[in-house]
Amino acid sequence: xxxxTPTAESMAPPATRxxxxxxxxxxxxxxxxxxxxxxxARLEVISELYSTQVSRTATELAAQTGLTPSAMSYHLxxxxxxxxxxxxxxxxxxxxxxxxxxGTDFTIHSLGGVASPExxxxxxxxxxxxxxxxxxxxxxxxxxxxxxxxxxxSSVVLASNLLYLTPxxxxxxxxxxxxxxxxxxxxxxxxxxxxxxxMATMWSMIPDDRGPAAAKPAAAQPAPVKPAPVKPAxxKD
Numbered sequence: 001x002x003x004x005t006p007t008a009e010s011m012a013p014p015a016t017r018x019x020x021x022x023x024x025x026x027x028x029x030x031x032x033x034x035x036x037x038x039x040x041a042r043l044e045v046i047s048e049l050y051s052t053q054v055s056r057t058a059t060e061l062a063a064q065t066g067l068t069p070s071a072m073s074y075h076l077x078x079x080x081x082x083x084x085x086x087x088x089x090x091x092x093x094x095x096x097x098x099x100x101x102x103g104t105d106f107t108i109h110s111l112g113g114v115a116s117p118e119x120x121x122x123x124x125x126x127x128x129x130x131x132x133x134x135x136x137x138x139x140x141x142x143x144x145x146x147x148x149x150x151x152x153x154s155s156v157v158l159a160s161n162l163l164y165l166t167p168x169x170x171x172x173x174x175x176x177x178x179x180x181x182x183x184x185x186x187x188x189x190x191x192x193x194x195x196x197x198x199m200a201t202m203w204s205m206i207p208d209d210r211g212p213a214a215a216k217p218a219a220a221q222p223a224p225v226k227p228a229p230v231k232p233a234x235x236k237d
Contacts, residue, residue, distance in 0.1 A: 024103035026084060033082040034108055041065045042075050043125055046084060049101040054190065055088035057096045105178075125202070132200050162208065170205065177203055 028034055037043060044065050049056065062072035076099050079085040088100035136156070165173065181201065186192070 023105065025105045025107065026101075026103035028082065028084070028106075028108045030082070033084075036078055036082055037084075037108070039075065040128060041067055041072070042079060044128055045072075045075065045079065046101075046106060047128070049085060049099065050104070050106045053101060053104065055098040055100040057098050059096060061099070129200065129202055174205065 028037070037046070045061055048061065048064065058072040058076055059069045061076070062069045065072065067075075076085060080087070080099075083102055084106070085099050086102045088098040090098055133156075163173075181203075
């Protein structure tokens with residue numbers, strides 16, 4: 001038996017060990033594709049399939065979003081048109097098509113203006129997050145009324161910061177955040193560690209131009225003029 005030097009990743013708890021998978025980025029840049037995403041059910045499908053990396057049927061996704069299976073099938077075909085989801089392999093004589101994410105990561109890139117469609121997508125993402133918060137609050141209140149107070153202080157976490165970052169620092173922070181999140185992905189999404197709960201996360205970074213004028217770069221100041229050195233007078237013999 002060969003002994004191997006343990007690494008930080010190999011020593012991590014099973015629930016936080018990074019999943020070994022080939023990375024495939026799906027990027028959306030076409031404004032028409034971005035507009036096609038501006039639907040709450042479609043965003044929930046993207047979030048579900050890309051976050052879990054598990055295939056789902058239209059019926060399963062419909063139950064999660066509150067739609068009918070036929071309506072969900074329509075949305076899945078629309079997402080397939082833009083290369084966001086793809087049909088998944090089915091086992092045996094499966095009677096319903098399964099769908100999966102077309103990649104491991106999903107991003108939207110747009111250079112649009114104030115009324116650009118990605119802002120509509122952002123609104124829908126925030127609405128979906130609000131629905132999660134309301135559903136959690138309703139379930140928590142029901143548990144408390146029944147005498148269950150098992151929720152810990154960190155069940156819900158919210159943090160907001162204002163930072164001053166250079167373009168290189170913004171890129172570095174984004175990379176580090178996503179690397180950290182990937183560290184907590186399951187190696188096998190079909191096998192949950194004991195005690196694991198499904199948690200929704202959201203991270204955002206957006207320029208904030210409402211700061212004081214002092215935050216703006218200072219105007220360049222002219223360099224001070226140094227006096228010319230004074231040579232000592234030559235001494236007389």
